[in-house]
Amino acid sequence: MSDDNHPIRIGVMSCTNIVRKLSRAINLAPNATIAAIASITNSVEETKSFAASNGFPPTAKIHSSYESLLQDPDVDAVYLPIPTSLHVEWAVRAAENGKHLLLDKPVALNVFDFDLILAACEAYGVQFVDGTQWMHNPRTAKIQQLITDPDSFGHLKSVHSCFSFAASEDFLRNDIRVKPGLDGLGALGDAGWYTIQAALLANDFKLPETVTALSGPVLNDAGIVLSCGALLSWEEGITATIYCSFLANLTMEVTAIGTKGTLRVHDFVIPFQETEASFTTSTRSCLNEHKVMTELPQEACMVIEFARLVGEIKNKGAKPDGFWLSISRKTQLLVDAVKESIDNNLEPVFLSGR
Amino acid sequence: MSDDNHPIRIGVMSCTNIVRKLSRAINLAPNATIAAIASITNSVEETKSFAASNGFPPTAKIHSSYESLLQDPDVDAVYLPIPTSLHVEWAVRAAENGKHLLLDKPVALNVFDFDLILAACEAYGVQFVDGTQWMHNPRTAKIQQLITDPDSFGHLKSVHSCFSFAASEDFLRNDIRVKPGLDGLGALGDAGWYTIQAALLANDFKLPETVTALSGPVLNDAGIVLSCGALLSWEEGITATIYCSFLANLTMEVTAIGTKGTLRVHDFVIPFQETEASFTTSTRSCLNEHKVMTELPQEACMVIEFARLVGEIKNKGAKPDGFWLSISRKTQLLVDAVKESIDNNLEPVFLSGR
Numbered sequence: 086m087s088d089d090n091h092p093i094r095i096g097v098m099s100c101t102n103i104v105r106k107l108s109r110a111i112n113l114a115p116n117a118t119i120a121a122i123a124s125i126t127n128s129v130e131e132t133k134s135f136a137a138s139n140g141f142p143p144t145a146k147i148h149s150s151y152e153s154l155l156q157d158p159d160v161d162a163v164y165l166p167i168p169t170s171l172h173v174e175w176a177v178r179a180a181e182n183g184k185h186l187l188l189d190k191p192v193a194l195n196v197f198d199f200d201l202i203l204a205a206c207e208a209y210g211v212q213f214v215d216g217t218q219w220m221h222n223p224r225t226a227k228i229q230q231l232i233t234d235p236d237s238f239g240h241l242k243s244v245h246s247c248f249s250f251a252a253s254e255d256f257l258r259n260d261i262r263v264k265p266g267l268d269g270l271g272a273l274g275d276a277g278w279y280t281i282q283a284a285l286l287a288n289d290f291k292l293p294e295t296v297t298a299l300s301g302p303v304l305n306d307a308g309i310v311l312s313c314g315a316l317l318s319w320e321e322g323i324t325a326t327i328y329c330s331f332l333a334n335l336t337m338e339v340t341a342i343g344t345k346g347t348l349r350v351h352d353f354v355i356p357f358q359e360t361e362a363s364f365t366t367s368t369r370s371c372l373n374e375h376k377v378m379t380e381l382p383q384e385a386c387m388v389i390e391f392a393r394l395v396g397e398i399k400n401k402g403a404k405p406d407g408f409w410l411s412i413s414r415k416t417q418l419l420v421d422a423v424k425e426s427i428d429n430n431l432e433p434v435f436l437s438g439r
Numbered sequence: 440m441s442d443d444n445h446p447i448r449i450g451v452m453s454c455t456n457i458v459r460k461l462s463r464a465i466n467l468a469p470n471a472t473i474a475a476i477a478s479i480t481n482s483v484e485e486t487k488s489f490a491a492s493n494g495f496p497p498t499a500k501i502h503s504s505y506e507s508l509l510q511d512p513d514v515d516a517v518y519l520p521i522p523t524s525l526h527v528e529w530a531v532r533a534a535e536n537g538k539h540l541l542l543d544k545p546v547a548l549n550v551f552d553f554d555l556i557l558a559a560c561e562a563y564g565v566q567f568v569d570g571t572q573w574m575h576n577p578r579t580a581k582i583q584q585l586i587t588d589p590d591s592f593g594h595l596k597s598v599h600s601c602f603s604f605a606a607s608e609d610f611l612r613n614d615i616r617v618k619p620g621l622d623g624l625g626a627l628g629d630a631g632w633y634t635i636q637a638a639l640l641a642n643d644f645k646l647p648e649t650v651t652a653l654s655g656p657v658l659n660d661a662g663i664v665l666s667c668g669a670l671l672s673w674e675e676g677i678t679a680t681i682y683c684s685f686l687a688n689l690t691m692e693v694t695a696i697g698t699k700g701t702l703r704v705h706d707f708v709i710p711f712q713e714t715e716a717s718f719t720t721s722t723r724s725c726l727n728e729h730k731v732m733t734e735l736p737q738e739a740c741m742v743i744e745f746a747r748l749v750g751e752i753k754n755k756g757a758k759p760d761g762f763w764l765s766i767s768r769k770t771q772l773l774v775d776a777v778k779e780s781i782d783n784n785l786e787p788v789f790l791s792g793r
Contacts, residue, residue: 196503242666242687245599245680251698251723283709297654299670312596314678316653316668324655324668326599326680333596333696335723338703340694342687344605348707349692357726369605369689372711433654 093399096160096184098151098175100135102129103166103189108139108214110384117392120161121146123154137252151175155182159396162395166216169274170229173198173438180205185395185405187388188413189216191274196417196439203410212398214391215413217282219354221390222383224362225286225414227375231366232287232341232348238366239344246283246340248276248354249312249333255351257331263309270437271309273423277329279337279354281419282363284317285412287341293317293325297433298426303332315423327423343372345369356383447746447753448474450514450538452505452529454481456490457543458522461570462493464738465518471746477502494589505529509536516749519543520570522621523628528554534559539749541742542767543570545628550771555648557764566752566759568745569767571636573708575744576737578716579640581729585720586641586695586702592720593698598679599692600637602630602708603666603687610683617663625663627777631683633691633708635773638671638679639766641695646769647671647679651787652780657686669777681777688702699723710737 095111097104097119104122107339111117119141124132132147144250148154154163155178162185165175172193179186186206192215193199206213219225232238261267262275270277285291295318302313312330337354340347356362359382366373379386397403422434449471451458458476465471473495478486487499502508508517509532512624516539519529526547533540540560546569560567573579586592604616615621616629625629639645647705649672656667666684673679691708694701701721713736720727733740751757776788 239605239688242684243601243603243668243682245601245682245694245695247597247599247696249597251593282770295654299678299680300649300651301670301672301676303676312567312676313599314670314680316655316670318655322655322657322666322686324653324682326668326682327651327681328597328599328678328696330596330696332676332698334593334699334701334721336694336696336701336721338694340599340601340690340692342601342603342682342684342690344686345688347690351703367688367690 086375092116092118093395094118094159094161095164096121096123096154096157098123098154098162099167100124100132101166105139106384107164107166107390108141109384110388112140113381113385114388114392116396117388118142119145120159120289121148121154121157122152123148125150155179155184159397161185161399162187162391168261169194169333170267170269173201176202177205180209180211181432183209183211185212187214187216190278191270191420192417193412194269196414199414199417203414206405206410210405212391212394212415213411213413214387214394216387217279218384218387219279220282221387222356222362223379223386224356224364224377227377228348228350228364232343233289237368238346238348241287241323241341241343243323243342244284244287244339246325247328247336247338248279249328249330250276250335251333252331257311263305263311265307265309270424271419272329272331273310273359273420277313277327277423278330278416278420280327280329283339283353284327284411285415285419287325288319288323290412290415291435292418293319294417294437295433295435296422296426298423298431300431302427310427313423313427315426317419343399445471446470447749448472448513449518450475450477450508450511451518452477453521454478454486455735455787459493460738461518461520462495464736465548466494467561467715467735467739468581468742468746470617470750472496473499473744475500475502475508475511477505479504507650509533509538515539515753516541516745518734522615523548523623524623527555528541530556531559534563534565537563537565539566541568544632545624545774547768547787548623549673549775550768553768553771557768560759561766564752564759566745566748566766568741568748568763570741571633572741573633574636575741575780576710577718577733577740578710578718578731581731582685582702582704582718582767583640587643589720592700592702595641595677595697596692597696598638598641600634601682601690601692602633602681603682603684604630604689606685609616611665617665619661619663623663624774624778626666626683626685627664627774631667631681632770632774634681634683636770637693637707637774638681638764639769642673642677644766645673647673648791649787649789650773650776650780652777652785654785656781664781667777667781669780671773676719678714698768
């Protein structure tokens with residue numbers, strides 16, 4: 086007898102805004118269901134109300150502590166969108182309790198911390214996927230396919246990726262993303278994470294040789310990055326520039342240039358439309374607009390992929406799939422390298438051996 | 440009595456491909472006419488044939504030497520598209536002969552050379568305009584207006600500009616743009632010139648504080664730049680990254696990000712269509728496509744502007760207008776700075792006082 090048709094039971098940890106979006110995504114995913122929620126800041130009544138107003142199934146359990154949720158035998162996996170500084174503790178405890186992990190980005194404050202999470206996932210045989218939604222948009226697979234096609238794109242030469250948004254005064258004073266004790270990587274760990282992953286994707290997830298922060302990073306009084314740029318360099322003169330900022334108008338660009346083709350995306354992080362995502366390619370002689378239809382929003386695609394991998398383990402005895410974990414680690418390594426270069430007077434950081 | 444309605448009489452020096460394009464532009468400009476041509480590589484017969492096949496007026500004189508053209512009293516101004524290494528000699532001689540100057544870019548091999556041209560123009564009261572055509576497209580003025588509008592664009596934060604094309608094997612072996620003795624600035628003086636001018640335009644032609652070449656420039660065996668990138672930094676964290684290359688697919692992008700708006704151009708150097716040029720702007724809430732109609736191609740707009748300024752001097756006794764000269768000098772200064780940084784192990788070059 087198979088449990089194949091039982092949706093993966095996900096517990097969500099916290100009642101933040103991103104949980105609203107992910108709850109909808111879990112509800113949309115045919116192979117996943119919300120089994121439980123835990124909040125340590127809300128009362129049980131408030132959490133119940135949050136669950137009801139976000140379409141949780143009536144069967145979803147309300148936990149008043151993370152421990153309690155992690156010990157719930159009716160929970161297969163957890164979605165963990167808590168501040169980055171708490172990731173190691175709770176991701177490791179989730180793994181110890183055998184809960185598969187959908188962990189928000191940045192995955193850790195640095196790669197050393199991430200390796201603790203990675204080791205726990207390996208030790209306890211749990212699946213890991215990070216919460217970078219655009220990576221699961223069907224458009225992204227199409228983009229990767231075109232960039233790696235030597236006939237139409239040739240060999241990659243240059244990538245520019247940029248994600249900025251103009252944060253409010255309130256955000257710049259109070260958001261966890263500008264607080265050293267919470268998400269201490271600031272715009273680099275938030276917006277920069279996406280731009281780095283885009284540069285990696287264009288390079289078929291090969292690590293660059295060097296990472297150099299560009300002059301002019303903007304830091305707040307606590308030393309948190311509000312805006313910065315970096316250059317990533319691969320062998321054979323392939324380069325990528327990234328730019329991330331909390332201080333500039335909403336922009337989500339990727340431009341990748343090969344010897345034969347150029348690819349442009351204007352909304353790579355969050356597509357302007359939920360069910361259709363576009364990009365353009367051009368060669369010397371012509372410009373093509375590509376539209377990729379998506380039945381479900383990209384965050385639901387992410388949940389489906391996560392639940393599929395968990396299902397392979399739970400129902401078919403498969404081993405955890407290390408693909409997403411390896412991409413998370415590479416991205417974290419590059420986030421760290423940009424930070425190290427900023428802290429080290431913009432000196433290049435050599436990735437060899439890391 | 441006024442000569443206002445007499446078109447400015449332009450002599451073109453050489454029979455290169457760019458002269459075909461500019462001859463058409465002069466023919467299209469109502470205030471200019473082709474008065475003469477000089478070629479030192481073609482026979483008189485060949486030059487006559489070139490003139491005929493490019494729609495020169497039958498009155499256009501054929502000169503077999505540059506000296507002869509420069510002494511022709513029926514020539515008001517010259518278009519000089521000869522190799523950069525010859526610019527100082529022939530631009531200065533043109534000025535000495537009272538001929539106004541439309542000089543192709545890059546204007547010189549370095550700013551010291553350019554200052555010799557500048558001094559000659561000032562000494563002999565001749566008008567100077569460089570041959571960067573896109574600067575004269577009506578779209579460019581519209582772009583500049585929008586970028587400098589604090590209401591819709593806010594304050595500039597970041598610019599990325601890129602111009603690349605995949606040169607043929609023959610070009611990479613034989614074109615004057617890859618030869619030290621001819622156009623020794625390579626891709627930086629050619630494609631890079633445009634990207635630097637775009638970054639300057641976005642900054643209202645204010646010079647940056649520092650220029651730093653990015654790692655990974657590609658040079659040929661003779662040390663000529665085939666591909667490179669650079670970071671330009673202004674006060675208050677404003678940065679521009681530029682990328683220029685002879686080794687990557689045709690791409691002509693500008694992305695400028697302000698605190699309130701983002702502006703994108705995909706064909707800034709040569710618009711995809713001759714009589715209509717577009718760009719997009721976006722704010723947090725909406726995306727606008729702008730189309731700017733142009734009755735004449737941008738190279739004709741450039742000739743009209745040049746002839747207009749020459750006409751002011753010739754017909755109205757005005758002084759030469761220094762605007763275009765100052766932009767050419769700033770661009771050359773930044774081209775030099777990128778080259779200096781490449782030659783100096785990617786150290787930043789400080790522009791203060793230059």
